[in-house]
Amino acid sequence: MTSPKMPEPYAEVLERREQIVADLRDIVSGEGVVDATNEMRAFETDGLTAYRQLPLVVVLPQTVEQVSSILRYCHENKIRVVPRGSGTSLSGGALPLEDAVLLVMSRFNRVLDIDYPNRVAVVQPGVTNLGITNAVAGKGFYYAPDPSSQIACSIGGNVAENAGGVHCLKYGLTTNNVLGVQMVLITGEVIRLGGRHLDSTGYDLLGLITGSEGLLAVVTEVTVRILQKPETARAILIGFASSEDAGQCVADVIGAGIIPGGIEMMDRLAIQAAEDFVHAGYPLGVEALLIVELDGPEAEVAFLISRVVEIANHNGATMSRISTSEEERQTFWAGRKAAFPAIGRISPDYYCMDGTIPRKALPKVLAGMRAMSEKYGLAVANVFHAGDGNLHPLILYDANKPGELQKAEDFGSDILRLCVEVGGVLTGEHGVGVEKRDLMPAMFSKDDLDQQIRVKCAFDDLHLLNPGKVFPELRNCAEMGRMHISRGQLPFPDIPRF
Amino acid sequence: MADNTQNPALHPRDEKDVLDAVQWAISERTPIEVRGHGSKQTIGRPMQVAHCLDLSGLTGVTLYEPEELVLTAKAGTALDEIEALLAKNNQELQFEPMDYRPLLGLNSAGRGTIGGVLATNLSGPRRLKAGAARDHVLGIRAVTGRGDLIKSGGRVVKNVTGYDLSRGLSGSWGTLAAFTELTFKVMPRAETQETLVVSNLDDAEAGDVMARAMGSNAEVSSAAHLPESVAAKFLDGGLPEGAATVLRVEGFAPSVDYRLGKLIEAFSPMGECHRLNAQSTRVLWQEIRDVKPFSDDTERVVWRVSVAPGDGHKLVASLRLHAGIDAYYDWQGGLVWLRMEADGEADLVRASIRALGSGHATMIRASGSMRNEYPVFEPQEAPLAALTRRLKQQFDPEFILNPGRMGIEL
Numbered sequence: 001m002t003s004p005k006m007p008e009p010y011a012e013v014l015e016r017r018e019q020i021v022a023d024l025r026d027i028v029s030g031e032g033v034v035d036a037t038n039e040m041r042a043f044e045t046d047g048l049t050a051y052r053q054l055p056l057v058v059v060l061p062q063t064v065e066q067v068s069s070i071l072r073y074c075h076e077n078k079i080r081v082v083p084r085g086s087g088t089s090l091s092g093g094a095l096p097l098e099d100a101v102l103l104v105m106s107r108f109n110r111v112l113d114i115d116y117p118n119r120v121a122v123v124q125p126g127v128t129n130l131g132i133t134n135a136v137a138g139k140g141f142y143y144a145p146d147p148s149s150q151i152a153c154s155i156g157g158n159v160a161e162n163a164g165g166v167h168c169l170k171y172g173l174t175t176n177n178v179l180g181v182q183m184v185l186i187t188g189e190v191i192r193l194g195g196r197h198l199d200s201t202g203y204d205l206l207g208l209i210t211g212s213e214g215l216l217a218v219v220t221e222v223t224v225r226i227l228q229k230p231e232t233a234r235a236i237l238i239g240f241a242s243s244e245d246a247g248q249c250v251a252d253v254i255g256a257g258i259i260p261g262g263i264e265m266m267d268r269l270a271i272q273a274a275e276d277f278v279h280a281g282y283p284l285g286v287e288a289l290l291i292v293e294l295d296g297p298e299a300e301v302a303f304l305i306s307r308v309v310e311i312a313n314h315n316g317a318t319m320s321r322i323s324t325s326e327e328e329r330q331t332f333w334a335g336r337k338a339a340f341p342a343i344g345r346i347s348p349d350y351y352c353m354d355g356t357i358p359r360k361a362l363p364k365v366l367a368g369m370r371a372m373s374e375k376y377g378l379a380v381a382n383v384f385h386a387g388d389g390n391l392h393p394l395i396l397y398d399a400n401k402p403g404e405l406q407k408a409e410d411f412g413s414d415i416l417r418l419c420v421e422v423g424g425v426l427t428g429e430h431g432v433g434v435e436k437r438d439l440m441p442a443m444f445s446k447d448d449l450d451q452q453i454r455v456k457c458a459f460d461d462l463h464l465l466n467p468g469k470v471f472p473e474l475r476n477c478a479e480m481g482r483m484h485i486s487r488g489q490l491p492f493p494d495i496p497r498f
Numbered sequence: 499m500a501d502n503t504q505n506p507a508l509h510p511r512d513e514k515d516v517l518d519a520v521q522w523a524i525s526e527r528t529p530i531e532v533r534g535h536g537s538k539q540t541i542g543r544p545m546q547v548a549h550c551l552d553l554s555g556l557t558g559v560t561l562y563e564p565e566e567l568v569l570t571a572k573a574g575t576a577l578d579e580i581e582a583l584l585a586k587n588n589q590e591l592q593f594e595p596m597d598y599r600p601l602l603g604l605n606s607a608g609r610g611t612i613g614g615v616l617a618t619n620l621s622g623p624r625r626l627k628a629g630a631a632r633d634h635v636l637g638i639r640a641v642t643g644r645g646d647l648i649k650s651g652g653r654v655v656k657n658v659t660g661y662d663l664s665r666g667l668s669g670s671w672g673t674l675a676a677f678t679e680l681t682f683k684v685m686p687r688a689e690t691q692e693t694l695v696v697s698n699l700d701d702a703e704a705g706d707v708m709a710r711a712m713g714s715n716a717e718v719s720s721a722a723h724l725p726e727s728v729a730a731k732f733l734d735g736g737l738p739e740g741a742a743t744v745l746r747v748e749g750f751a752p753s754v755d756y757r758l759g760k761l762i763e764a765f766s767p768m769g770e771c772h773r774l775n776a777q778s779t780r781v782l783w784q785e786i787r788d789v790k791p792f793s794d795d796t797e798r799v800v801w802r803v804s805v806a807p808g809d810g811h812k813l814v815a816s817l818r819l820h821a822g823i824d825a826y827y828d829w830q831g832g833l834v835w836l837r838m839e840a841d842g843e844a845d846l847v848r849a850s851i852r853a854l855g856s857g858h859a860t861m862i863r864a865s866g867s868m869r870n871e872y873p874v875f876e877p878q879e880a881p882l883a884a885l886t887r888r889l890k891q892q893f894d895p896e897f898i899l900n901p902g903r904m905g906i907e908l
Binding site: 428 | 712
């Protein structure tokens with residue numbers, strides 16, 4: 001198994017382990033501190049199971065004061081901290097470090113307030129994504145971002161990763177649906193950003209925190225926007241003889257001014273695997289399948305469905321089927337949402353990628369992947385958030401065959417480089433984490449990355465929070481802060497002035 | 499008054515010029531004002547700067563792909579030009595960036611640049627449903643106060659690669675970096691729009707009606723309340739007499755018709771209901787967006803207050819006990835435009851907001867001396883203020899870019 005190079009453990013921290021455990025027990029009593037190896041096993045990996053590492057110790061605080069005390073203690077004693085929500089990260093964001101305290105937020109699991117007139121819910125970070133929707137569903141409300149792991153993933157983790165889902169084009173990502181957070185810095189300082197009002201003041205720290213992968217602060221409370229459910233939602237299955245036709249259909253739908261609630265594409269291998277697993281009624285003789293969901297008032301949905309079917313037919317659709325009931329709509333989605341486990345049934349292992357590309361580059365990227373698939377001798381299935389260009393190639397491999405994991409990882413890196421080459425990005429919603437850390441220079445220059453690290457330095461100048469994630473190297477903040485000014489030496493700009 | 503108009507200006511023609519100019523300013527340790535059209539020039543604390551970095555010559559749409567819903571433009575590109583281009587394809591910037599000029603009494607040639615849109619995180623009435631500039635930016639290129647050219651984000655909607663500096667720089671008023679190029683998500687323009695007017699509600703009743711409308715599935719895109727004192731200023735007096743609570747519905751024609759019907763059914767027991775057609779709707783919401791009633795060619799203090807929507811009317815009621823004010827509400831009550839009869843009173847406004855528990859106020863219009871004497875932007879609690887200063891330090895350690903505009907230490 002290949003394993004990423006993580007920061008060298010602090011020897012003095014490893015030596016002081018017993019004392020650190022005892023000190024943490026002074027802050028969080030009883031079962032809130034876990035240090036037995038067999039009990040820590042449950043925390044040694046996250047959703048990226050290829051990598052495993054036991055933490056120094058696991059601590060599960062219950063109050064903001066405890067989080068603040070733990071972080072202050074770790075800061076004062078130069079101990080690294082890895083924050084963890086539900087541990088569903090697909091990029092190794094919650095991978096423990098040998099010398100780091102694993103700070104597990106799962107006991108922050110209460111919904112604190114639901115404010116329907118202002119359409120917000122105030123929740124603790126350990127509440128699951130679906131838990132928010134369940135808490136407000138009785139009054140017809142829901143929380144819009146819906147990553148496929150929504151049953152398990154926590155809202156705190158969603159903030160850390162800026163989680164997406166299948167409804168992002170119309171309803172936005174986590175960053176567009178979070179109004180405020182309370183967070184604790186590594187120094188133990190507690191800070192509130194935003195709240196129930198819409199615009200926050202000062203620099204947009206909320207925007208920086210969202211998607212910062214646990215490197216800037218630990219979130220202890222989240223205020224999210226809740227929305228009234230659309231009056232109706234219906235989905236259409238549309239089959240095509242080629243992914244090019246399907247891609248053109250998506251472009252034409254959006255070009256016609258229609259923003260579907262969700263628009264997903266699957267290729268032949270993914271369709272076959274999902275159908276065998278879930279029996280969603282997917283057509284098997286097609287190369288590409290679109291699931292298009294339209295939501296809103298009944299009259300609008302009926303009108304738009306006929307437009308979409310018309311556009312699909314114009315693009316050579318070989319079949320289309322409109323859901324006739326809520327159950328059927330759910331079944332259409334069940335196949336898509338189970339696509340990853342469905343692939344898991346037909347292959348001993350699979351490696352899930354997460355690049356985003358400009359939609360029009362889809363044929364080029366698919367052709368590139370076919371060529372790579374031949375080169376590496378590994379099959380690849382594709383599911384695609386077609387509306388927003390987020391591509392999830394699933395590389396099929398067998399970890400028990402020597403060298404196959406390495407081949408799968410190389411294949412994955414090649415795919416991501418291709419995504420960047422066509423104007424896309426390394427990760428659309430799964431995060432950089434450990435997994436894509438070393439690919440960051442494919443997308444960012446040294447100056448780009450240095451400025452991101454400087455943001456990190458403003459929050460955590462000792463690099464104690466979640467080190468080894470996101471950035472290929474930890475650069476010393478004091479050194480990064482220096483500016484080399486050569487007064488009078490810079491050429492005076494040859495530009496029109498005064 | 500217009501600040502700093504006399505400063506000699508540098509006029510970069512391309513990104514390299516911007517980089518050269520900032521590096522020159524750093525080497526000379528001479529602070530510069532970062533400016534586009536100057537359409538918001540009098541917002542913020544007056545600056546002590548010797549030079550102006552005028553980005554209005556850095557123009558041009560470099561990428562526009564309507565089917566991909568994406569547009570990239572150089573930072574100095576006129577917002578008007580971009581909106582006109584989008585309109586040709588029935589698209590728009592969904593967050594409806596406002597025009598501050600009438601309120602501020604500024605006669606700048608342009609309505610603002612796309613760089614200024616993000617630097618000030620502009621939005622409009624649709625903020626309530628569609629967010630602000632920060633919710634639509636996809637990527638940026640910028641020169642930091644360290645004299646580095648950086649990029650962040652990209653041209654795709656879903657992107658979590660690295661820290662979100664595009665959003666981090668939004669609303670930073672040019673105090674961290676000077677944008678050189680920006681990429682935004684664009685969206686289809688609604689086929690039509692109409693407004694429901696519910697007449698003669700008091701502020702609290704209006705708050706209730708707006709909350710119910712926004713909490714319904716009628717997909718209301720904007721909700722404002724125009725008390726009697728300001729209502730006649732809109733549509734040249736064309737609104738029905740008395741206070742007007744206005745709800746905008748946008749979309750495909752049959753859908754708009756259906757949803758308005760539902761709203762009328764719900765709210766006709768509360769007050770008389772009228773419908774405004776697409777043309778009047780367009781004008782009305784633009785006037786609400788651009789603060790028409792307080793665009794009075796004076797320097798009377800105008801606050802832009804952001805509170806929980808349900809708190810808007812409570813704030814106004816409590817202020818009325820202590821000060822002469824006029825006010826109206828956008829964003830379901832979450833945005834209060836507040837005009838003061840007297841100068842000063844900044845502490846009163848801010849104390850009243852603090853009493854509500856959540857929110858803040860920006861002193862958008864005031865004389866230069868008021869803006870020197872009182873913080874224009876909401877003062878922050880100590881740990882947040884310290885974090886904010888550390889962030890400034892990491893972007894602009896020499897205080898070269900717009901020094902002091904957001905506060906003495908920024």
